[in-house]
Amino acid sequence: xxxxxxxxxxxxxxxxxxxxxxxxxxxxxxxxxxxxxxxxxxxxxxxxxxxxxxxxxxxxxxxxxxxxxxxxxxxxxxxxxxxxxxxxxxxxxxxxxxxxxxxxxxxxxxxxxxxxxxxxxxxxxxxxxxxxxxxxxxxxxxxxxxxxxxxxxxxxxxxxxxxxxxxxxxxxxxxxxxxxxxxxxxxxxxxxxxxxxxxxxxxxxxxxxxxxxxxxxxxxxxxxxxxxxxxxxxxxxxxxxxxxxxxxxxxxxxxxxxxxxxxxxxxxxxxxxxxxxxxxxxxxxxxxxxxxxxxxxx
Amino acid sequence: xxxxxxxxxxxxxxxxxxxxxxxxxxxxxxxxxxxxxxxxxxxxxxxxxxxxxxxxxxxxxxxxxxxxxxxxxxxxxxxxxxxxxxxxxxxxxxxxxxxxxxxxxxxxxxxxxxxxxxxxxxxxxxxxxxxxxxxxxxxxxxxxxxxxxxxxxxxxxxxxxxxxxxxxxxxxxxxxxxxxxxxxxxxxxxxxxxxxxxxxxxxxxxxxxxxxxxxxxxxxxxxxxxxxxxxxxxxxxxxxxxxxxxxxxxxxxxxxxxxxxxxxxxxxxxxxxxxxxxxxxxxxxxxxxxxxxxxxxxxxxxxxxxxxxxxxx
Numbered sequence: 001x002x003x004x005x006x007x008x009x010x011x012x013x014x015x016x017x018x019x020x021x022x023x024x025x026x027x028x029x030x031x032x033x034x035x036x037x038x039x040x041x042x043x044x045x046x047x048x049x050x051x052x053x054x055x056x057x058x059x060x061x062x063x064x065x066x067x068x069x070x071x072x073x074x075x076x077x078x079x080x081x082x083x084x085x086x087x088x089x090x091x092x093x094x095x096x097x098x099x100x101x102x103x104x105x106x107x108x109x110x111x112x113x114x115x116x117x118x119x120x121x122x123x124x125x126x127x128x129x130x131x132x133x134x135x136x137x138x139x140x141x142x143x144x145x146x147x148x149x150x151x152x153x154x155x156x157x158x159x160x161x162x163x164x165x166x167x168x169x170x171x172x173x174x175x176x177x178x179x180x181x182x183x184x185x186x187x188x189x190x191x192x193x194x195x196x197x198x199x200x201x202x203x204x205x206x207x208x209x210x211x212x213x214x215x216x217x218x219x220x221x222x223x224x225x226x227x228x229x230x231x232x233x234x235x236x237x238x239x240x241x242x243x244x245x246x247x248x249x250x251x252x253x254x255x256x257x258x259x260x261x262x263x264x265x266x267x268x269x270x271x272x273x274x275x276x277x278x279x280x281x282x283x284x285x286x287x288x289x290x291x292x293x294x295x296x297x298x
Numbered sequence: 299x300x301x302x303x304x305x306x307x308x309x310x311x312x313x314x315x316x317x318x319x320x321x322x323x324x325x326x327x328x329x330x331x332x333x334x335x336x337x338x339x340x341x342x343x344x345x346x347x348x349x350x351x352x353x354x355x356x357x358x359x360x361x362x363x364x365x366x367x368x369x370x371x372x373x374x375x376x377x378x379x380x381x382x383x384x385x386x387x388x389x390x391x392x393x394x395x396x397x398x399x400x401x402x403x404x405x406x407x408x409x410x411x412x413x414x415x416x417x418x419x420x421x422x423x424x425x426x427x428x429x430x431x432x433x434x435x436x437x438x439x440x441x442x443x444x445x446x447x448x449x450x451x452x453x454x455x456x457x458x459x460x461x462x463x464x465x466x467x468x469x470x471x472x473x474x475x476x477x478x479x480x481x482x483x484x485x486x487x488x489x490x491x492x493x494x495x496x497x498x499x500x501x502x503x504x505x506x507x508x509x510x511x512x513x514x515x516x517x518x519x520x521x522x523x524x525x526x527x528x529x530x531x532x533x534x535x536x537x538x539x540x541x542x543x544x545x546x547x548x549x550x551x552x553x554x555x556x557x558x559x560x561x562x563x564x565x566x567x568x569x570x571x572x573x574x575x576x577x578x579x580x581x582x583x584x585x586x587x588x589x590x591x592x593x594x595x596x597x598x599x600x601x602x603x604x605x606x607x608x609x610x611x
Binding site for chain 1: 314317318321323324325326327328330331332334335337338339340341342343344345346348355404407408410411412413416417419420422423424425426427428429430431432433434436437438440441442444447449452453455456481484485489490493512513514538546549550567568571572577580581584585587588592595
């Protein structure tokens with residue numbers, strides 16, 4: 001092969017290039033790694049800045065404490081529910097619409113596409129949507145956290161391009177000759193051939209629901225509806241107040257608690273990101289696939 | 299003559315209707331999505347009119363008094379106006395200038411990476427932060443850059459520097475915002491360029507090697523031109539978003555100490571609307587912002603089309 005004939009300059013280039021890439025990789029990975037080792041290290045040692053490469057004074061106390069926190073568990077359960085129900089709804093609605101839009105014999109296809117794409121560029125804004133949600137009686141319900149974001153036009157376009165490029169027209173014609181209806185064709189023939197796009201959409205919508213906090217912040221005020229991200233915000237960013245010490249016995253407890261406050265924060269970050277990170281190797285592949293599909297016709 | 303034309307027109311129309319009727323099942327499949335978009339995207343558009351009214355929930359849209367441009371004038375005369383615009387543009391332009399070229403350079407580097415294993419590992423690592431939620435990202439910043447116990451300050455102190463109040467200082471806020479964003483997205487944003495680079499034909503490179511082109515020359519004269527259309531489209535999209543700074547993140551990073559630089563148009567819309575319940579004013583400011591974005595997007599789109607590039611529409 002010609003490529004093996006490298007000049008000296010090219011060899012230098014390769015060495016510099018790989019070194020730089022590894023360096024960039026390390027810089028990007030380090031904060032994530034640090035959070036993990038800090039979450040299982042003695043908080044005093046962390047605060048002294050001695051935990052740099054390996055965990056020191058290993059302890060699981062942070063995790064023990066945060067697992068005692070009921071709000072975290074409830075947030076977890078809520079988020080699981082919203083993510084599951086929401087993603088199911090999103091993927092179903094989006095796939096159905098995307099398939100219909102992929103059919104060239106759909107009368108009014110161009111107009112319908114414009115109907116969807118317009119919303120990418122212009123929206124009513126925060127308050128008109130807020131009033132709309134309120135008028136529908138969705139404020140302070142679990143429903144709003146499931147329903148909002150059902151159709152992402154970006155995902156719709158990706159799915160449509162997928163159907164356009166993978167389901168051959170001949171197949172539809174043959175099925176129609178055999179008396180297959182559009183819905184039958186979609187459910188029995190097109191969908192089983194489209195597992196890849198279903199996976200892409202599931203991952204896109206799923207991660208979106210898991211990480212979503214803003215809708216919960218503005219549309220719910222009941223604690224029992226709070227998803228994990230809102231609980232996290234209270235702990236990590238608003239530094240949720242622990243109870244005020246009154247008696248002397250409690251002061252010692254309070255000092256102890258402050259000592260562990262940072263430890264708990266690291267632990268919470270790890271615990272909340274765990275499901276996404278476990279899914280990551282799988283999800284990453286489909287995420288990339290989605291971008292590639294989107295790039296074909298953006 | 300005319301009756302024939304009319305007849306043909308009639309028949310065409312009837313044919314079209316019949317065709318539309320034949321795909322009624324497709325319309326059924328579309329119905330939920332069309333309804334969702336109508337309810338949550340188009341019906342709020344009707345609500346924009348409250349920007350021109352003195353809205354009260356009791357009186358409804360049409361019952362509220364019409365005030366014309368009053369809400370807009372209030373914003374244009376507000377002492378906050380220039381600070382808001384300046385902050386918004388500072389964050390977005392800074393993000394664009396640093397954040398736009400970096401993924402392009404990184405993807406070109408990755409593409410040249412001779413070792414497949416190293417490439418895959420590096421890719422897996424640099425995509426990861428993209429999956430971290432905004433709350434966790436800002437939480438990480440707060441914990442790691444904390445003035446008393448943050449690891450960054452501890453290291454700074456060891457190196458003989460003074461401790462820095464990273465999270466509560468207006469002058470540092472833009473840097474924190476932009477660079478944390480780069481950490482989170484620089485890897486992920488390479489994906490699209492990487493996809494474009496995969497279409498570069500190997501023949502072109504082989505021919506260039508025969509002609510004695512160095513790697514640097516091949517990157518500049520083969521790889522870069524190939525991904526130029528992608529770069530253009532990404533640039534258009536980003537410029538169209540110049541007045542839309544990542545609201546969720548700014549909102550989370552904002553505190554009373556850094557408000558001077560962290561108050562953007564969108565956080566202002568949120569505060570006026572949902573904290574002060576000044577619905578009409580907030581909607582007016584939001585509408586102003588939206589229109590500016592639309593103008594920016596169409597202008598850039600037009601310019602790139604004039605220059606012979608591929609636009610969005």
